[in-house]
Amino acid sequence: MQTQTIEDYLKAIYELGREDPGEKLTTTALAERLGVSPATVTGTLKKLARLRLVVHKPYRGVELTDAGRKIALEVIRHHRLIELYLQQALGVPWDRVHEEAEKWEHVLSEELEDRIDALLGHPTQDPHGAPIPARDGTIAQPECVRLSELAPGQTAVIAEVSDHDPELLRYLGERGLYPNVSIELIAKEPFGGPLTVRVGRQGREWALGPEAARHVFVTEVVQEGGPSHEAEKE
Numbered sequence: 001m002q003t004q005t006i007e008d009y010l011k012a013i014y015e016l017g018r019e020d021p022g023e024k025l026t027t028t029a030l031a032e033r034l035g036v037s038p039a040t041v042t043g044t045l046k047k048l049a050r051l052r053l054v055v056h057k058p059y060r061g062v063e064l065t066d067a068g069r070k071i072a073l074e075v076i077r078h079h080r081l082i083e084l085y086l087q088q089a090l091g092v093p094w095d096r097v098h099e100e101a102e103k104w105e106h107v108l109s110e111e112l113e114d115r116i117d118a119l120l121g122h123p124t125q126d127p128h129g130a131p132i133p134a135r136d137g138t139i140a141q142p143e144c145v146r147l148s149e150l151a152p153g154q155t156a157v158i159a160e161v162s163d164h165d166p167e168l169l170r171y172l173g174e175r176g177l178y179p180n181v182s183i184e185l186i187a188k189e190p191f192g193g194p195l196t197v198r199v200g201r202q203g204r205e206w207a208l209g210p211e212a213a214r215h216v217f218v219t220e221v222v223q224e225g226g227p228s229h230e231a232e233k234e
């Protein structure tokens with residue numbers, strides 16, 4: 001099996017587990033993320049299990065072993081450092097860095113990784129707000145909820161946006177929805193209708209599609225009249 005295939009699978013398993021914590025990670029979801037057939041995924045997962053990089057757990061689906069998680073985080077570190085380097089050093093827009101990083105992440109040497117890290121001042125967040133794992137494989141992952149899960153009247157701070165769809169990133173960028181920007185949910189139409197949000201303190205109001213709001217992760221939820229513990233419930 002190619003190193004790139006192994007790395008892509010481990011990374012996808014890590015990311016899907018992060019996006020829906022506590023939910024069973026299915027072959028179908030993995031196939032969708034990787035753009036291959038479920039049969040291919042099943043075959044590859046067997047090989048990864050033999051290499052002791054993943055395990056199958058009843059009711060939980062596929063999970064990374066410690067060895068698998070270590071490799072996943074190393075590739076993710078490469079990916080996120082490259083994205084930030086492309087944006088900050090080369091001026092590549094935030095909707096285009098992901099695709100480039102998908103290729104570079106597999107070939108980046110440890111020496112270049114260190115140089116990029118030092119040049120950028122040992123950053124902790126990529127352009128989409130995702131935490132960059134440290135060199136020792138640790139990662140500071142804040143507790144987040146989806147913007148679509150907020151209740152009207154709640155204010156939060158954008159922690160991270162999903163980086164996989166350039167069109168979505170342009171849509172969010174046009175509305176000012178960047179990491180570390182504060183956002184208030186003003187209203188939410190029932191039956192999957194649009195959300196009305198205020199972007200930035202005393203900023204502009206926007207209608208937001210519910211599917212877009214599902215891909216924006218927020219933290220530090222503050223409710224009117226005091227802090228709420230919504231974000232800690234999970």
Ligand SMILES: [Zn+2]
Nearest residue numbers: 083098101163
């Ligand atoms: Zn990316």
